[in-house]
Amino acid sequence: MRELICISCPQGCRLTAEISGDSWLITGNRCPRGEAYAKQELTDPRRVVTAVMPTDDPAHPFIAVRTDAPCPKAMIPGLLNKLYRTVVKTPVKNGDFVIKNIDNSEISVIVTENI
Amino acid sequence: MVRLDYDVVIAGAGAAGLAAGTVCAQAGCSTLIVDREGRTGGILNQCIHNGFGLRYFKEELTGPEFAYRMSEKARHAGAEFALNSAITDIKQLEDGTFDIRVLSGKDGVTHLHARAVMLAMGCRERNRGAIATPGERPAGVFTAGTAQKLLNCEGKLPGKSAVIVGSGDIGLIMARRLRWSGIEVKAVIEIMPHSAGLTRNVVQCLHDFDIPLYLSTSVIRIDGKERVEKVVAAPLNSDRTPDTSRAFEIECDTVLFSVGLIPEMELARKLGVKENPATGGAEVNSAYSTSVPGVFSAGNVLHVHDLVDFVAEEAEYAGKCIVDYLVGAKTGKEFSSAAGKNLKYAIPNRFAAAKATRFLFRPTVVTDRAVLKAMVDGKSVWEKKLAFVRPAEMIIAEVAADTLHGDVTFELEEL
Ligand SMILES: Cc1cc2nc3c(=O)[nH]c(=O)nc-3n(C[C@H](O)[C@H](O)[C@H](O)COP(=O)(O)OP(=O)(O)OC[C@H]3O[C@@H](n4cnc5c(N)ncnc54)[C@H](O)[C@@H]3O)c2cc1C
Numbered sequence: 001m002r003e004l005i006c007i008s009c010p011q012g013c014r015l016t017a018e019i020s021g022d023s024w025l026i027t028g029n030r031c032p033r034g035e036a037y038a039k040q041e042l043t044d045p046r047r048v049v050t051a052v053m054p055t056d057d058p059a060h061p062f063i064a065v066r067t068d069a070p071c072p073k074a075m076i077p078g079l080l081n082k083l084y085r086t087v088v089k090t091p092v093k094n095g096d097f098v099i100k101n102i103d104n105s106e107i108s109v110i111v112t113e114n115i
Numbered sequence: 116m117v118r119l120d121y122d123v124v125i126a127g128a129g130a131a132g133l134a135a136g137t138v139c140a141q142a143g144c145s146t147l148i149v150d151r152e153g154r155t156g157g158i159l160n161q162c163i164h165n166g167f168g169l170r171y172f173k174e175e176l177t178g179p180e181f182a183y184r185m186s187e188k189a190r191h192a193g194a195e196f197a198l199n200s201a202i203t204d205i206k207q208l209e210d211g212t213f214d215i216r217v218l219s220g221k222d223g224v225t226h227l228h229a230r231a232v233m234l235a236m237g238c239r240e241r242n243r244g245a246i247a248t249p250g251e252r253p254a255g256v257f258t259a260g261t262a263q264k265l266l267n268c269e270g271k272l273p274g275k276s277a278v279i280v281g282s283g284d285i286g287l288i289m290a291r292r293l294r295w296s297g298i299e300v301k302a303v304i305e306i307m308p309h310s311a312g313l314t315r316n317v318v319q320c321l322h323d324f325d326i327p328l329y330l331s332t333s334v335i336r337i338d339g340k341e342r343v344e345k346v347v348a349a350p351l352n353s354d355r356t357p358d359t360s361r362a363f364e365i366e367c368d369t370v371l372f373s374v375g376l377i378p379e380m381e382l383a384r385k386l387g388v389k390e391n392p393a394t395g396g397a398e399v400n401s402a403y404s405t406s407v408p409g410v411f412s413a414g415n416v417l418h419v420h421d422l423v424d425f426v427a428e429e430a431e432y433a434g435k436c437i438v439d440y441l442v443g444a445k446t447g448k449e450f451s452s453a454a455g456k457n458l459k460y461a462i463p464n465r466f467a468a469a470k471a472t473r474f475l476f477r478p479t480v481v482t483d484r485a486v487l488k489a490m491v492d493g494k495s496v497w498e499k500k501l502a503f504v505r506p507a508e509m510i511i512a513e514v515a516a517d518t519l520h521g522d523v524t525f526e527l528e529e530l
C-alpha cells in the first residue's frame with residue numbers, strides 16, 4: 001500500500017493506492033482526477049515546469065515561460081539548464097512556442113506573457 | 116485618461132480590481148481602474164508558477180496568464196485604465212460622491228470625481244521587523260515576495276544557500292523556485308504545529324526536493340557580519356517558548372521570511388472606514404460595502420486569500436453590488452455576524468436577512484471532520500458539515516435567504 005497526496009487541485013486529498021499485479025485500488029480521492037494522478041505519480045511522476053528565460057529586449061530582460069504539459073521529473077534539471085541558456089527573441093505573445101518538442105517528448109515550452 | 120468624472124473608480128488593477136471593473140463596465144457604468152504599477156495584474160505578475168484559475172477558468176494557468184485573461188475581459192467590457200498612477204487620497208464630498216487624488220509621473224497630481232469607489236489595493240508582506248528576530252542585521256535577509264520579484268521579474272539570484280522562515284504559500288513556492296534556479300534550500304522553519312500553506316505546495320515544493328520542514332520551531336537568531344552566515348533555531352516547549360537546550364544551527368547566506376500578509380489599508384484609513392481587527396481589512400456588509408456608503412472592498416485588501424479564483428469571484432460579486440448601489444437599490448434590514456469558537460474571522464460582518472449570503476471563514480484549527488454552526492440567541496439555527504479543515508484554506512458557506520433572523524455568531528465544532 002502506498003500513501004500520497006493529490007496535487008491536482010488545492011483540496012490536496014490524501015490518497016492510498018493498493019497495487020496487486022495489474023489492478024489498482026485508489027481510495028481517498030474526491031474526484032476522478034485523483035485516481036489518474038496516483039497512477040501517473042507511482043509510475044511516471046511529472047510536473048509542469050515554470051521558469052524565466054532571458055530575452056533580447058533590454059526593456060524586458062526576462063520572460064515567464066512554462067511547459068505546455070507536465071514534464072517527466074528526470075527531464076527537469078536538463079530542461080531548466082536549457083531554458084536559462086536560451087535567449088528568447090522578441091516580440092512574442094502569450095502562448096507562443098520557444099522550444100518545441102523537447103527531446104522528442106512531445107512537450108513544448110510556451111511563453112506566458114506578451115513582450 | 117479621457118475624462119475625469121466616473122461612475123466608479125477602482126483603486127488597484129490586480130485580480131480584484133479587474134474582476135469588479137469588468138462587471139461595472141459591462142453594466143454600462145463608466146469605470147476607471149487605477150494602478151501605481153505600469154502593468155495590470157498586480158501580484159499575479161510575479162507568480163510565474165502554475166496553479167491559478169482551476170475554479171474560475173477551469174484550466175490551470177500561471178499568474179501572468181491569469182492576469183492577462185482578466186485584463187482582456189476588463190478591456191473588452193469597456194473599462195478604462197490609468198497606469199503608473201498612484202491614488203494618494205480619497206475624500207467623501209458632502210453629496211456622498213468622492214474626490215480622488217492621483218499622482219503620476221506623467222501628469223503630476225490630478226483629481227478624479229466618482230460616485231462610488233472600490234478598494235482593491237491588495238496586501239503587502241509582513242517584514243522581518245514585524246516579528247522581530249534578534250541578531251545582527253547582515254545582508255541577505257529578504258521577504259519571500261521581494262525575493263520572488265527579484266528572481267522572476269529581474270532575473271537576480273538572492274544568494275547561494277537559503278533558509279526560509281515561515282511556511283506560507285509564498286515561502287513554499289519560493290523554495291521550489293530557488294531549487295530550480297540552482298540555489299540550495301536548507302530548511303523551512305515554521306513556528307506553528309502545521310504548515311501555513313496549502314498541502315499541495317508542501318508536496319510539490321518541499322517533498323519533491325527533500326527539503327526539511329521543521330514545525331513548532333522558532334528562529335532565535337540570525338548571525339553574520341556583512342552577509343548572513345547562519346540561522347539558529349530551536350524547537351518550542353509545550354508553553355511555546357523556544358527550548359534553547361535543543362537549539363541547532365543551519366549555515367546559509369540567505370534568509371527569506373514568509374510570515375504572512377497584511378491588507379494595504381492606508382487609503383481606507385484616510386477615508387475613515389471601520390476596520391476589522393481579525394482580518395486587518397475593512398468591515399463590510401453582504402454587499403461588500405464598507406462603513407462609508409459608496410466605498411466597496413474586495414480581494415486581498417479585504418482579507419488575505421490563498422486562491423485568486425476566490426478573489427475574482429468575490430470581486431465580481433462586489434462589482435454587481437456597486438452597480439446596484441449606483442441605481443439606488445436598497446439592501447433591507449441587516450443583522451450582524453461574528454466569528455466564535457475555532458474561527459479567526461467571518462465575512463461579511465453585516466448581512467441582509469432577506470437575501471442569500473455567501474459567508475467566508477478562516478478556521479484556527481486543523482481537523483478532518485467538523486460542523487459549522489450559526490448561533491442566534493444561543494441556539495444553532497443552521498449547520499454545515501465540513502471535511503479537511505485547515506487554517507490555510509478558507510471555508511465558504513452559502514446560507515439561503517430568510518434563514519438567519521437575528522444577529523449571528525458562527526462556531527466551528529470539531530467532531
Ligand atoms: C506569492 C504568492 C503566491 C500565490 N500563489 C497562488 C496560487 O498558486 N494559486 C492561487 O490561486 N493564488 C495564489 N496567490 C493568491 C492570489 O494571487 C492573490 O490573492 C490575488 O492575486 C490578489 O489579488 P488582489 O487584486 O486582491 O491584489 P493584488 O494583486 O495585490 O493587486 C493590488 C493592486 O493594487 C495596486 N495598488 C495598491 N495601492 C495602490 C494605490 N494607492 N494606488 C494605485 N494602485 C495601488 C497595486 O499596485 C496592485 O497592482 C498567491 C499570492 C502570492 C502573493
Ligand code: SF4
Pocket residue numbers: 006007008009010011012013028029030031032033034035037
Ligand atoms: S482527488 Fe480531485 S479533489 Fe482531490 S485533490 Fe485531487 S483533483 Fe482535487
